[in-house]
Amino acid sequence: MQRTLLAVATATALFGQLLVAQPLRAAALGDATDAQIAKIVNEGLSHSQAMANASELMDGIGPRLTNSENFDRAADWALGKFKTYGLSNIHKESYPFGVNWNLDSWDAKMVQPRAITMRAMPVAWTPPTNGTITAPVILAPMSKKEHFDKWRGKLSGKIVLVSLPGEASQSEKPQFHRLDGKELADLDKYDLPGDESQPYKGFSKSVAFARELSQFLKSEGAVAMVRKSYRENGLVSGEGYNIDPAKRLVLPFMELSSEDYRRLARLETTGKPPVISLEIAAHTNDADTSADYLIADIAGSDPKAGYVMAGGHFDSWIAADGATDDGVPSVIVIEAARIIRSLGAQPKRTIRFALWSGEEQGLLGSIAYIEKHLATRPVDRNAYGVERFATWATQFPITKGPDYDQLKAYFNLDNGAGKIRGIYAENNIAAEPLLKKWLSPFAGMGAGTVVGSRTGGTDHEFMQAVGLPGFEFIQDPLDYGSRVHHSNIDTLDHAPPDDVRQAATVLAAMLWQAANSDAVLPRPPLPTAPSKSNPFRIDDPDKD
Amino acid sequence: MQRTLLAVATATALFGQLLVAQPLRAAALGDATDAQIAKIVNEGLSHSQAMANASELMDGIGPRLTNSENFDRAADWALGKFKTYGLSNIHKESYPFGVNWNLDSWDAKMVQPRAITMRAMPVAWTPPTNGTITAPVILAPMSKKEHFDKWRGKLSGKIVLVSLPGEASQSEKPQFHRLDGKELADLDKYDLPGDESQPYKGFSKSVAFARELSQFLKSEGAVAMVRKSYRENGLVSGEGYNIDPAKRLVLPFMELSSEDYRRLARLETTGKPPVISLEIAAHTNDADTSADYLIADIAGSDPKAGYVMAGGHFDSWIAADGATDDGVPSVIVIEAARIIRSLGAQPKRTIRFALWSGEEQGLLGSIAYIEKHLATRPVDRNAYGVERFATWATQFPITKGPDYDQLKAYFNLDNGAGKIRGIYAENNIAAEPLLKKWLSPFAGMGAGTVVGSRTGGTDHEFMQAVGLPGFEFIQDPLDYGSRVHHSNIDTLDHAPPDDVRQAATVLAAMLWQAANSDAVLPRPPLPTAPSKSNPFRIDDPDKD
Structure with missing residues (x-):
């Protein structure tokens, strides 16, 4: 218990939103998960490998344009990390991409x-x-x-x-926030x-x-x-x-x-x-037009309990090292796997880790995963890139795939390298209580907020679009949107180490709780073509 | 008078700090200078040549490290501008500089x-x-x-x-302000x-x-x-x-x-x-170790009335085009000369325009001018650069030079390319009323403030140090200090054209008033070695 207290005290000192005394939140949960969360906090904050791994990837290997030789080098590195950390079912899955x-x-x-x-x-x-x-x-x-x-x-x-x-x-607003x-x-x-x-x-x-x-x-x-x-x-x-x-x-x-x-x-x-x-x-x-995304599992004890999942996109643009978008979050996904493996305990549900590709050209890797495992829509599978992305979510009907009912939660990390401040519930009102419960130990680290609103443009989006419980975290913006995103200064310098440790710890704990919870996140009904909000509206034919 | 009204109305529309109706300040002065100020406003705001000249200098010629071939190219360009605008006594003055x-x-x-x-x-x-x-x-x-x-x-x-x-x-403050x-x-x-x-x-x-x-x-x-x-x-x-x-x-x-x-x-x-x-x-x-600064005059009608002066440093660093530091202000000095010449009237006092060099290595050009014309101190004239600069203002006694009593006002422009917001009175309390009077027509352009405090690091500094009325303007900081100053983004993009027109107009009007005013700016007594503020203090010998 001393170790738990120390870990929570360390967390408060590092990320303390509250300087006044407060209850030890992890200790207040009152079930068997408590001690495991305390271990996750200790491992994630005091024994982090995230920044060292991030330097190997960002500094040593560099940018990872989808379907490039450097993406392949980085993919080999990531698969090696999963192997080192003892994950199973480590593999790549291919899909048609482009040049x-x-x-x-x-x-x-x-x-x-x-x-x-x-x-x-x-x-x-x-x-x-x-x-x-x-x-x-x-x-x-x-x-x-x-x-x-x-x-x-x-x-x-x-x-x-x-x-x-x-x-x-020039903006008169702060660029770092x-x-x-x-x-x-x-x-x-x-x-x-x-x-x-x-x-x-x-x-x-x-x-x-x-x-x-x-x-x-x-x-x-x-x-x-x-x-x-x-x-x-x-x-x-x-x-x-x-x-x-x-x-x-x-x-x-x-x-x-x-x-x-x-x-x-x-x-x-x-x-x-x-x-x-x-x-x-x-x-x-020119002979190679397919791209890969990466998968690795921590196998669960109950094959009938379904699986939970975390992901970030491993691909980047080319101007710098793709650190905040989305290399560091990808490293955080790997780090969450390492932290969970360090518990020495098996989760009830399998925990799957995905490192996507083709995200920057239109969420193409996660679309491919969805089509292979989760759900299909009547779309042109031969369309390339943006053409494929732009219309994907508007086609009906949706047909359930083999894993549709198995995926109990998906957590995506792709809003830069700022620490986690909470999670978007994506209009899924019924999911909010469980999300709040799982985040509650991390209120003292600033991560306790669940908000109703939706967020888009990241790899959870098309899971949501087929009615699956895919979520994106709220993160501190730092200077991600103002200057770093996609730019020639997207280097590891823009990922504060304290933020990175916190995010990996919170992600690991969310996955662990989702994998072991008796309750599962509720879902909306299978989406069908929506009616117009205003049935009398006539679209402007010139509008893009 | 229609023209005056239009000019002031234009100024208010462009720079309007006040959206409510206000008295036409230029019309309120009530003496012969009024119409000339109105002409200056019209010429400076509606017929500006400043940005076109700035592009010739910054884009076409580029950075101007002191005692470099590119400085010489730029100097030829500036001397040509002074000639085009009909100034007299156009020349360079040399001083020992360095490699x-x-x-x-x-x-x-x-x-x-x-x-x-x-x-x-x-x-x-x-x-x-x-x-x-x-x-x-x-x-x-x-x-x-x-x-x-x-x-x-x-x-x-x-x-x-x-x-x-x-x-x-990373700063959490706005970088543009x-x-x-x-x-x-x-x-x-x-x-x-x-x-x-x-x-x-x-x-x-x-x-x-x-x-x-x-x-x-x-x-x-x-x-x-x-x-x-x-x-x-x-x-x-x-x-x-x-x-x-x-x-x-x-x-x-x-x-x-x-x-x-x-x-x-x-x-x-x-x-x-x-x-x-x-x-x-x-x-x-290696044969050339001397640098030049540039001088040009608009001759006054009364040789006994002394002269007034404006300056900026024409030299820059090498990382970009030296636009905000201090190319654009130098162009504004040239533009003030052009505006004043456009009046078709002769000032009572000579108005001198100086484009310094060696400023970035320690105000070396203005020191040389001071030593040649204004005042000397017992310093080592063979010292180079920073060694010469660092101790110059601490040596006594000061000996008056030939122009010491002739220089009635010096206005420097070297706080970036933001518009003029006022002027530092440099602890010269007695000078404040006259400075306020001269700036008062420009309150509506945001330039009406006179503050008591001192500012340093620019070419007025060592004039002040010998007791002369040398002043620096307050300017909007924009992103000068936060990222542009000396850097590889110091290009013309960081000089908003509206700010540049305003500054040239205000500078021209200040010079015109100082050149024609019956009253002259009061001076402090000739500085002598100061006593310690705390006579019991012992300096730390390790302190730099």
Whole structure:
């Protein structure tokens, strides 16, 4: 018991939201799980391996674009960790994805009127330049096909700046932030279901337009295309979505920092067009168009009790090390497995750990898992990437898969590297009491909040969409959304070690409780096509 | 008069601090200067050339390290502008500075365990690498000679990481900010004079240590030294102060972004030392050790009335374009000259415009001007850079120079590119009423505040130190101090055009009023060596 007290006291000292004396929450649960939670806290906070593992992955291996050689290196590392920690059923599952593409090196320089090294990132899945391309730029902002005519005949031999330069706009809000009590309370609301039939139509169109633009520019004799970063202050990201082998970009596509892009734009607008040089070295393996996600289990004692599950996406973008998105949360998933294995006890239900891929191109790995194990919808399984993602959740009817009734809880971690502050109940009102009970030992670590609202864009989303109990944690935002997400500063420096330990501890305890609880999380009825909220509404045909 | 109303109305619309109706301040002054101020407002706000000039300088020419070839290019450009705008007495004045050093290109890559392009900046005045240096790193933090023994014999063939990696620390305050009324009010206080005999002793020691460290590392066979940026989020700066031809750095010295530095440090600490490659191409002209500042006048009608003056420092660091520090303010000084010339009227007093250099290495250009024209102190004129700067203001007696009684006001602009919010009275209580009067037309543009306090580190400082009426404006901080100052994002994007027009207009009006006013700014008595504030205090001999 001394050990339990120490562990809880340590937790309070480290994460203490309350400086005044408070009841020892773990000790207040009053059943056999108590001592195991205390052990989880001790193992997770005082014997953490998470940051050491995170450095091996983020520093040593680096970014993990889906279906790249570096993703495979990282996958081998993760499977090795699961093996080291004594998990079972360790394996990869494949699904059709898109081009195997690997970035080797890149460079972007202004040559005239003076020499500058610019901050740049190739757009993922761009063709390489095959050496250095040096050419004058032309500022020709185009965002739809109607803009093409204006530039026809003017682009030959040019590197085309395709974004509007705009004016710099700086937020007056803090870029690094932790949630206060009011902000947490504001999240506790019921989100009325929307009724957009194709919520991602605009995204899908913009991906198609990038390809159409590259075709137009190539037909006009342009030699490369360049866009502006959507962030300020030297940050670049390089997101790209043209992964379909039959619909590739046909011209090298580079992203420049806002500062570097606007400097070129100002010079082009006021005088002689600057000359720049671009270099992108990348290689593809056209024979390989499938991607993998990773699975590992801690087997349960009762095969009829179903399984619980945790996951994060192991893939990242290419601009830095994919630390906060979503490498560190992936390491936290591995760490939760290690912590639970350290208990030396077998859970009632199997606990499954998933490291997804293809998340950044549209939750593609978790969709593949759902289709293989949980539920199917009448969708085109040959569609690629965003096209597959954009319409997936809108198709009915849903057909239950083999594990539909077996999956008792899924916890996803993909809101950066900030500590866990609570969980979104996803409009599942009936699930709130059990979620609250499981989080209650961690109120003193700041993680006790259950809110009604929904959150999207992460791998629990399409489980929810078929009526399964898939949840995403609330995390302190830190500087994830303001500057780090997808950017060239997404390194381990943006994952505070204390936050990482806390999150792994809370995740492990949630899984342990969900795996052993007599009660299981209630579910909504199997979703069917919803009626319109306003049956008289006529959709604007031009709206994306 | 219609034109005046329009100009003031435009100003209010653009910068309106007050949305309610207010008296037309320019019209309220009630003397012949009124119409001229209205013309200044119209010219400065509705016919501004400042941003176009700023782009020519910042985008087209770029950074302007003192005594570099690029500074000379920029100086020719500025002298041409003064000529275009019809100023007289346009010339450069030289002073002994230090090595003529020019950065040509640079690169920093991690090679093992994987390939990454790092964000890096050579430290100014570093020796070049003469090609690419590739070597393993060693983490050997050293900040004083006492640390050398620990690393002796371990550094041969290594690239030495000399900074403590520390942990990332992110501010929870906004990085972009404008002053509110309370913050302006808080600046209005009398700063009791301090009594440190050598306020910059620590700075001077740290510059000497960089050289000593490079000598130690070279003697141990190390091949290069690397420090960590003092900023986060991919920002680097590369400030260096070893300009003395006889006391140069003897090993190539590179600065890495915090993220890149800490990644190397983590890898070195936990496993096989990473291998990196560094390349610095730079050239010097050892025959040229003098620097120039620039002077141009608008001649006054009354040679006996003395002169007034405005200045900013034309030199910058090397990491970006030196826009907010201090290129844009320098362009604003030029624009004030243009605005005043556009009046078609001759001022009573000569108005002098100065574009300093050597400011970043210790206000060296303005010191040289002071010594040539205004006042001398018993200092070592052969000392270089920081050594000259650090003790200059502490030496007595002060001897008046030829222009000491002629300089009636000096206004400096060097707090970034934010609009003018007021002026520091520099403990000169008697000067406040006249400063308030001159700023009063601009209260509606947010520039009406006069505060008692002092501000330092800019080129008015040593004029104040000899008892002259040198002042610095209060400016909105924007993101100057939080991330842009000296960094690789100091580009024109961080200078909002509306702020730039406003500052040029206010500066022009201040100069015009100071040049024509019957009253002149009162001065304190000629400074003599101060007594200790506490005559019983014994200084700690170890304190820097």
